[in-house]
Amino acid sequence: xxxCLDMSLKRLSTIRFYGLLIALLSFxxxxxxxxxxxxxxxxxxxxxxxxxxxxxxxxxxSHIFFSKEGSSGGNISGGSGGGCGCx
Amino acid sequence: MAKKCRQNAALIxxxxxxxxxxxxxxxxxxxxxxxxxxYRYTSYAEDKAPxxxxxxxxxxxxxxxxxxxxxxxxxxxxxxITLDYLSETMSGAxxxxxxxxxxxxxxxxxxxxxxxxxRQDIGARLKIYDQESSIxxxxxxxxxxxxxxxxxxxxxxxxxxxxxxxVKLGLRFSLDTINPTQQEGQSRVSEEExxxxxxxxxVTQVLSQTAIxxxxxxxxxxxxxxxxxxxxxxxxxxxxxxxxxxxxxxxFIKPTDSALxxxxxxxxxxxxxxxxxxxxxxxxxxxxxHVIAPSIRLYNQQKAKFYGVYYDENSATEYFSSDxxxxxxxxxxxKLKYIKYFDTWSFTVAGERYESAGSQAGGSLDxxxxxxLVSFTRWTVGFDIKI
Amino acid sequence: xxISRKPIISVLSFKAMGxxxxxxxxxxxxxxxxVPQAALSCIRALxxxxxxxxxxxxxxxxxxxxxSGQGLRVDSETAALLDYAGEAFEQSDGLFDITSGVLRRIWxxxxxxxxPQEKITQTLDMIxxxxxxxxxxxxxxxxxxxLDFGGYVKEYAADTLASFCIEKGVRHGLVDLGGDIRxxxxxxxxxxxxxxxxxxxxxEKAVAHIDSTGGGVATSGSYERCMIVDGRRYxxxxxxxxxxxxRGLASVTVQADQCLIAGTLSTITxxxxxxxxxxxLQGMGVPNLIIEENDPGSEA
Numbered sequence: 001x002x003x004c005l006d007m008s009l010k011r012l013s014t015i016r017f018y019g020l021l022i023a024l025l026s027f028x029x030x031x032x033x034x035x036x037x038x039x040x041x042x043x044x045x046x047x048x049x050x051x052x053x054x055x056x057x058x059x060x061x062s063h064i065f066f067s068k069e070g071s072s073g074g075n076i077s078g079g080s081g082g083g084c085g086c087x
Numbered sequence: 088m089a090k091k092c093r094q095n096a097a098l099i100x101x102x103x104x105x106x107x108x109x110x111x112x113x114x115x116x117x118x119x120x121x122x123x124x125x126y127r128y129t130s131y132a133e134d135k136a137p138x139x140x141x142x143x144x145x146x147x148x149x150x151x152x153x154x155x156x157x158x159x160x161x162x163x164x165x166x167x168i169t170l171d172y173l174s175e176t177m178s179g180a181x182x183x184x185x186x187x188x189x190x191x192x193x194x195x196x197x198x199x200x201x202x203x204x205x206r207q208d209i210g211a212r213l214k215i216y217d218q219e220s221s222i223x224x225x226x227x228x229x230x231x232x233x234x235x236x237x238x239x240x241x242x243x244x245x246x247x248x249x250x251x252x253x254v255k256l257g258l259r260f261s262l263d264t265i266n267p268t269q270q271e272g273q274s275r276v277s278e279e280e281x282x283x284x285x286x287x288x289x290v291t292q293v294l295s296q297t298a299i300x301x302x303x304x305x306x307x308x309x310x311x312x313x314x315x316x317x318x319x320x321x322x323x324x325x326x327x328x329x330x331x332x333x334x335x336x337x338x339f340i341k342p343t344d345s346a347l348x349x350x351x352x353x354x355x356x357x358x359x360x361x362x363x364x365x366x367x368x369x370x371x372x373x374x375x376x377h378v379i380a381p382s383i384r385l386y387n388q389q390k391a392k393f394y395g396v397y398y399d400e401n402s403a404t405e406y407f408s409s410d411x412x413x414x415x416x417x418x419x420x421x422k423l424k425y426i427k428y429f430d431t432w433s434f435t436v437a438g439e440r441y442e443s444a445g446s447q448a449g450g451s452l453d454x455x456x457x458x459x460l461v462s463f464t465r466w467t468v469g470f471d472i473k474i
Numbered sequence: 475x476x477i478s479r480k481p482i483i484s485v486l487s488f489k490a491m492g493x494x495x496x497x498x499x500x501x502x503x504x505x506x507x508x509v510p511q512a513a514l515s516c517i518r519a520l521x522x523x524x525x526x527x528x529x530x531x532x533x534x535x536x537x538x539x540x541x542s543g544q545g546l547r548v549d550s551e552t553a554a555l556l557d558y559a560g561e562a563f564e565q566s567d568g569l570f571d572i573t574s575g576v577l578r579r580i581w582x583x584x585x586x587x588x589x590p591q592e593k594i595t596q597t598l599d600m601i602x603x604x605x606x607x608x609x610x611x612x613x614x615x616x617x618x619x620x621l622d623f624g625g626y627v628k629e630y631a632a633d634t635l636a637s638f639c640i641e642k643g644v645r646h647g648l649v650d651l652g653g654d655i656r657x658x659x660x661x662x663x664x665x666x667x668x669x670x671x672x673x674x675x676x677x678e679k680a681v682a683h684i685d686s687t688g689g690g691v692a693t694s695g696s697y698e699r700c701m702i703v704d705g706r707r708y709x710x711x712x713x714x715x716x717x718x719x720x721r722g723l724a725s726v727t728v729q730a731d732q733c734l735i736a737g738t739l740s741t742i743t744x745x746x747x748x749x750x751x752x753x754x755l756q757g758m759g760v761p762n763l764i765i766e767e768n769d770p771g772s773e774a
Contacts, residue, residue, distance in 0.1 A: 036251055036293045043297050043339045048346040048370035048378060051301065051335055054424070056125045056157050057437060057467050059171070064131065068461050070388050070412045071354035071362040073285070073305050074333035095758045097565040098735070104561040105734050107554045110520075110634025 118216040119167050125157040127469035133179070133461050136197050140458040142188070144197025145180035148461070152176045155469075166215045171227070173208040177201075182459035184319030185397045185409040193396050195458040196319065206231035210238075219246045236263040240285075251293040255303075259285040267316035279312030297339040305331040314408075320398040321408045329356040346370040348382070359392040360413060368422075378426040386418040386443075396455045411459035418443035432472045439465040481646065481662060486510045490517050491525075491628045493652020499639060500646035500662050509642050516638050517651075520631045523552075524623040526575075533623055541617025545607065553611045555623060555630065562626075562738050563603040569745040570738060573615075574714035575622030576600050581719075583701045583710055594717035601714050629692055629737030632656040636733075649733075653693055656733040660687040672697075674724035674765055682763055690733030694740040695725035696767075707767070711744050722748025722767055729761040736760075 036044070043049060052058045058075075066072040105111050133148035153175035161167045180197045188194035210227030226239035240259035246252070261283045267275040287305040294300055307329040314323045336349040348368040355361045368382030391413040393406035420441035427434045441463050445456025481500035488495050495517070501509055525531045532552050539546050548556070562570040580589040580597055600618045607614040615621065628651050635649045636656040647658040648667050660666050666687045670680030674697040684691055696709025696719070708719045726743040730736040739758060743751040752764050 036296055044293060044299055046339070046346070048372070049299065049337050049339055053370065054435065056127050056155050056469070060127070060129055060153055060155060064465070068412065069386065070360045070391070071356070073307055073329060073331040073354065074303060074352040098758050098760065100561055100565055101735055101738060102731070104558045105732055107557060108630065109551050109554065110630060110637055111732055111734065
């Protein structure tokens, strides 16, 4: 079975992303006073608002993608161990 | 009575001192205060190789059964150690290469049915929490019959602006040794080494009481024997420099009691492989006890500069690979996860279907779909226990 | 699943640490069964731990060991409170002093009689945080000295109670321990709590209101207890350096992230008096309301 999908993801230059990253950094600086107070973080503390809800499953999932795809990385929230993934 | 931003040194000193008090420094944001054990069982099965294009070897592709255990143990009030253990059993055939058939049709050469192989991976992480920062040290070892990896790393998190902004810095390394299984009729290297070093920087910003965003930048350098020893006519450069830019966004939606996850990753390397990955997930709560989370992942990759669907002796170059991983293709996966929370434990089950297909837009030789492209189904079940 | 999950306001009144207290909490039906009782146990535990009057409290144990020449090992919470007292002592140039409680022995505000100066001078010898041997986690008091956590433990308790409720999932509510206030979060509809500030001349009436959706509010005032001798007013806030009641300010209200910080800032401002206190507090950059004593003659 073949999957027919057309991902209209445009190829964006890396430079543009660095730009965005810098923009985000400076954005954080600008909003230094517009803070969410510690007692207002009830929702943000919910497990489903975390970067990974299930780090153990995610670690294996990342390892599978690492083994089966041509690119990897970007998983800031955790490492996914070692291994070849050659086959 | 507008709140001023710049605070007096005396106030900072008093606040710092006050935050050391247990009643003021709410634990929830810091170190875990209970022991937890997590167990996951995963069954992974790849679809059969296409009968039509396969000329040699076994059609039954890879299957993996994996058991994972994680233990998180607080040490004192400000530190926690995490131990991870993984044992996976792998069996099945894998693509060896692609050759040119009649009418330029690619023909897939699969390996024979393999015996069961086992990989074990043990890792540990020590995380130390301070008021406005945390530091983690990690290390581990992975072993399978033909591959050994020793890895380690360091993470540093710095919180600013009442923990509304977090900067993360991370370093990773891995020292790997490859000892390919020798087989009659195949000439393979006997022992080779491969190393990697990774540097990452991430910034997390709380946007509101219900939204948070993250941006990350990662640079990875791989060096050593990067060729796949099992593939025919595979020869790759001995250095690979990878750059990854990623974004994550989480939004809670109060009226429906759900959380939206958006993740994007852009990958480029000096082999000219590039990819875009988008992951969209929806975590739907049903009361306090049930979560159902459907998600979709889209992946789009551009091939490596030395990739060819099959080897052509007439235009041989220094580097070559017909590994489907280095081809241009797209993949889509759908996943459904369910979690049931009990008072001191939770149960989870997840299923994922992954399908990939070549990019056929151009119709040139480069655009021929690699018959080795993989599709798989994965099931994971497990539980978490708080002690 | 049909049980309403919408929190409903519940008010719990009780007496703790010598003051009337109130917890205003928006609780779900499930929370309402456990949270108020658990919160009450939480405050009782703190009260018992730091009370001057209970023979087995940590305060009594430390004070009993004064002059014994032996350090007493304290738990981490007490250690953090002692560290905080040390920091406040330093930041206030010695005015915030948890050893100043002994002055209460000689100042009897019901008697209407001033203590003789020589008695005050003698008592001052037994005051001074710098004389305390505090080598974390060991504390040792010189003979005759006493510690009293009463000057800030109620504020700390308000913060602790709020943290406790937040941990239990409460997101909307207010903790009021005898006027030391910590807001957990706004009313369920998002509106801020209206906190009244007492009129020092008529403590039953509010002189102003503060709106708060989170954080602490604390007030120090000399109006709670005082005596008039020869036409001059002597309030109960005593300067640990002179041994005499402070003058100049009738009440100081401070709003800060924590009730403890608000309380410490208002106490220090009160002790610094007029005009130093007012100037010092303005430098902190926190919202505040200072009411000066209306009798200019009382300024020494």
